[in-house]
Amino acid sequence: MPAVQETIDRVRKIDVDQYKYGFQTEIAMDKAPKGLSEDIIRFISAKKDEPSWMLEWRLEAYRRWLTLDEPTWARVHYPKIDFQDIYFYAAPKSTPGPTSLSDVDPELLKVYEKLGIPLREQEILAGVQKTDASELEEASDNVYKSGRVAVDAVFDSVSVVTTFKKELAQAGVIFCSISEAIREHPELVKKYLGSVVPTSDNYYATLNSAVFTDGSFVFVPKGVRCPMELSTYFRMNEKNTGQFERTLIIAEEGAYVSYLEGCTAPQRDENQLHAAVVELVALDDAEIKYSTVQNWYPGDAEGKGGIYNFVTKRGDCRGDRSKISWTQVETGSAITWKYPSCILRGDDSSGEFYSIAVSNGYQQVDSGTKMIHLGKNTSSRIISKGIAAGFSQNTYRGQVSAHRKATNARNFTNCDSLLIGDQCGAHTVPYMEAKNSTAQFEHEATTSKISEDQKFYVMQRGIPEEEAIALIVNGFVKDVIQQLPMEFAVEAQKLIGISLEGSVG
Amino acid sequence: MLEIKNLHARIVDDGTEIIRGLNLTVKAGEVAAIMGPNGSGKSTLSYILAGREDYEVTEGDILYNGQSILGMDPAERATSGIFLAFQYPMEIPGVATMEFLKVAMNEQRKARGEEPLKIPEFLKRVKEAAASLSMDMAMLKRPLNVGFSGGEKKRAEILQMKLLEPKLCVLDETDSGLDIDALKIVSDGVNALRAPDRAFLVITHYQRLLEHIVPDTVHVLYKGQVIKSGDKSLALDLEANGYAGVIGEAA
Ligand SMILES: Nc1ncnc2c1ncn2[C@@H]1O[C@H](COP(=O)(O)OP(=O)(O)OP(=O)(O)O)[C@@H](O)[C@H]1O
Ligand SMILES: [Mg+2]
Numbered sequence: 001m002p003a004v005q006e007t008i009d010r011v012r013k014i015d016v017d018q019y020k021y022g023f024q025t026e027i028a029m030d031k032a033p034k035g036l037s038e039d040i041i042r043f044i045s046a047k048k049d050e051p052s053w054m055l056e057w058r059l060e061a062y063r064r065w066l067t068l069d070e071p072t073w074a075r076v077h078y079p080k081i082d083f084q085d086i087y088f089y090a091a092p093k094s095t096p097g098p099t100s101l102s103d104v105d106p107e108l109l110k111v112y113e114k115l116g117i118p119l120r121e122q123e124i125l126a127g128v129q130k131t132d133a134s135e136l137e138e139a140s141d142n143v144y145k146s147g148r149v150a151v152d153a154v155f156d157s158v159s160v161v162t163t164f165k166k167e168l169a170q171a172g173v174i175f176c177s178i179s180e181a182i183r184e185h186p187e188l189v190k191k192y193l194g195s196v197v198p199t200s201d202n203y204y205a206t207l208n209s210a211v212f213t214d215g216s217f218v219f220v221p222k223g224v225r226c227p228m229e230l231s232t233y234f235r236m237n238e239k240n241t242g243q244f245e246r247t248l249i250i251a252e253e254g255a256y257v258s259y260l261e262g263c264t265a266p267q268r269d270e271n272q273l274h275a276a277v278v279e280l281v282a283l284d285d286a287e288i289k290y291s292t293v294q295n296w297y298p299g300d301a302e303g304k305g306g307i308y309n310f311v312t313k314r315g316d317c318r319g320d321r322s323k324i325s326w327t328q329v330e331t332g333s334a335i336t337w338k339y340p341s342c343i344l345r346g347d348d349s350s351g352e353f354y355s356i357a358v359s360n361g362y363q364q365v366d367s368g369t370k371m372i373h374l375g376k377n378t379s380s381r382i383i384s385k386g387i388a389a390g391f392s393q394n395t396y397r398g399q400v401s402a403h404r405k406a407t408n409a410r411n412f413t414n415c416d417s418l419l420i421g422d423q424c425g426a427h428t429v430p431y432m433e434a435k436n437s438t439a440q441f442e443h444e445a446t447t448s449k450i451s452e453d454q455k456f457y458v459m460q461r462g463i464p465e466e467e468a469i470a471l472i473v474n475g476f477v478k479d480v481i482q483q484l485p486m487e488f489a490v491e492a493q494k495l496i497g498i499s500l501e502g503s504v505g
Numbered sequence: 506m507l508e509i510k511n512l513h514a515r516i517v518d519d520g521t522e523i524i525r526g527l528n529l530t531v532k533a534g535e536v537a538a539i540m541g542p543n544g545s546g547k548s549t550l551s552y553i554l555a556g557r558e559d560y561e562v563t564e565g566d567i568l569y570n571g572q573s574i575l576g577m578d579p580a581e582r583a584t585s586g587i588f589l590a591f592q593y594p595m596e597i598p599g600v601a602t603m604e605f606l607k608v609a610m611n612e613q614r615k616a617r618g619e620e621p622l623k624i625p626e627f628l629k630r631v632k633e634a635a636a637s638l639s640m641d642m643a644m645l646k647r648p649l650n651v652g653f654s655g656g657e658k659k660r661a662e663i664l665q666m667k668l669l670e671p672k673l674c675v676l677d678e679t680d681s682g683l684d685i686d687a688l689k690i691v692s693d694g695v696n697a698l699r700a701p702d703r704a705f706l707v708i709t710h711y712q713r714l715l716e717h718i719v720p721d722t723v724h725v726l727y728k729g730q731v732i733k734s735g736d737k738s739l740a741l742d743l744e745a746n747g748y749a750g751v752i753g754e755a756a
């Protein structure tokens with residue numbers, strides 16, 4: 001059919017210019033020498049003024065990492081990474097550590113301005129206005145409406161600023177960079193760091209434990225509902241630099257926090273490595289909502305360049321009746337390897353995973369979740385929407401397991417894939433394992449092509465082709481978009497539209 | 506307003522010719538009924554008018570207000586005023602009917618260089634149109650056509666037609682699936698839109714609809730051609746005697 005041929009031609013022409021965050025910034029940087037060794041780790045630790053226990057922790061992880069092999073089970077292909085050719089530490093010279101807004105290099109502020117990220121405390125998220133649509137549907141009550149968002153901005157290896165700190169402190173909430181937390185709140189860090197993702201967990205997590213440079217730390221004490229959205233924006237700027245972010249979020253008994261991370265990087269021909277570890281701990285009756293809008297540079301039309309995104313994210317529902325919810329909108333990166341998971345340890349605890357993964361061009365996505373049911377009456381819910389266009393490969397990989405003692409464990413999984421064109425692939429790899437006969441697991445999966453009938457119908461109403469595709473795709477991902485904080489839902493919808501530009505004829 | 510001249514069209518996939526030298530002229534203000542046995546090419550004709558890519562025009566032309574529309578894509582044709590009420594409307598999961606209406610209306614306005622509608626004005630128009638078709642506003646919050654009954658889908662088509670105010674309205678079996686009351690409501694809706702600068706192509710199998718929407722002309726389509734044209738009495742004749750006579754005459 002001509003439609004398909006045209007689609008293929010258009011996809012061939014995908015222009016890197018569509019990546020709107022690809023600009024680079026000249027900022028004087030302080031870097032460690034290239035490569036990885038114990039000395040480099042000592043260098044990083046010293047730069048961050050860390051206590052000796054932290055250095056020891058890193059070195060131990062490093063020694064273990066040397067004994068590990070890179071995993072190969074994911075459905076992604078890439079040349080071997082040369083770890084001696086990467087800078088493991090790069091920080092803007094002017095900003096040796098977190099400072100107040102007035103101390104931040106104006107060049108850096110400009111970067112965040114360009115990215116539309118609000119570092120000025122009075123601003124709401126730039127560019128996100130209340131939509132007409134939200135006026136039509138009465139906004140549901142559980143969305144956060146005040147429009148204020150506290151931001152931790154991480155530029156390459158360091159956090160450059162964290163906003164609204166004072167106001168959060170009044171509520172008892174600690175929100176700062178992990179480097180600062182190691183210095184200022186060592187007892188909390190010692191207690192929780194590595195308690196969800198042990199240093200020995202997997203190749204990339206072990207590497208991260210050795211060399212992590214910055215990330216966010218959140219502590220919400222007992223009974224406190226965090227008064228605003230917290231968010232971190234990660235920006236990779238320097239060439240040949242890895243970003244190894246480490247984030248730790250703790251919600252004590254009855255606490256609630258909603259956290260969002262966003263990521264962008266300049267357009268570069270070389271691949272860059274991002275290997276993050278995120279740990280969440282929810283005690284009795286606590287709830288953590290963690291949302292990601294990932295838009296790392298995906299590479300150009302030929303598949304050159306782009307970020308390798310190898311991420312370990314895990315939440316521990318440690319307390320009874322605790323709840324952890326992951327929502328992710330993944331549109332960027334050349335390769336994504338990411339499985340935000342929940343350990344449902346507490347009785348009656350629940351875990352959720354809502355995911356939209358969009359791949360275009362030559363992107364490869366292997367993402368999904370693990371729901372490990374350990375406690376009684378635990379429940380989990382997985383809604384995954386994969387959209388593949390161009391020559392991309394999009395895999396959902398999920399594991400749901402119930403331990404012997406996990407009586408009445410329940411899971412509902414729904415994985416839908418949508419294909420645009422016929423050069424891309426979508427794959428679903430679910431593993432289910434119940435060691436307890438009372439477990440109830442439900443799994444639904446569908447794969448569909450965006451139908452020419454639907455597209456024709458929508459266009460017949462006067463909606464041009466690209467808008468028609470975006471409309472249909474946004475309908476397809478609606479269930480997941482609804483999980484995002486309202487401020488970000490609109491942004492995410494736009495991002496999905498942009499990511500698919502040029503995917504149709 | 507519409508001039509179809511010696512139109513030949515085939516299915517792109519397998520080359521089967523469906524429209525085989527079709528001629529039809531419809532004037533502004535006219536209501537033309539298209540009748541014909543199953544599989545004669547009525548829906549195909551409506552799709553070709555709307556610009557569906559599955560069909561390829563191999564000969565002839567379609568002139569709309571004197572201009573050929575063959576080079577225009579479906580969205581451009583829609584924006585120029587051509588509307589098709591589908592025989593089988595598509596379901597659009599996850600897209601609220603209301604949201605869809607807003608996007609469609611505003612995209613058409615944008616193409617004409619007009620400002621998007623302000624929300625209160627938009628709501629007012631939708632409420633009025635929905636009320637005139639006895640449609641519940643609650644239904645408009647549901648995803649477009651998803652789980653709508655056959656009759657509800659047809660009403661939703663007419664709702665869109667009312668709101669988009671097209672100039673050439675093609676209704677493909679809008680009467681099928683409608684109950685007696687709904688038939689009346691929908692027909693009244695169509696009649697209210699009759700205007701000197703607007704034409705209708707009403708595809709139907711039944712005289713019943715044409716009692717409500719009284720046509721100026723009636724055309725019989727058979728094997729991809731118009732084999733007979735007449736006034737409203739032709740429809741009555743077909744109702745009484747079937748297609749055999751007309752087909753025999755033409756052969
Ligand atoms: N995409 C297609 N692939 C194969 N055959 C097709 C296609 N589109 C139309 N046809 C065939 O073309 C012929 C005309 O179909 P069309 O739907 O236009 O008939 P119709 O007059 O609308 O019939 P009905 O009264 O049943 O609605 C039929 O034989 C149909 O099977
Ligand atoms: Mg038909």
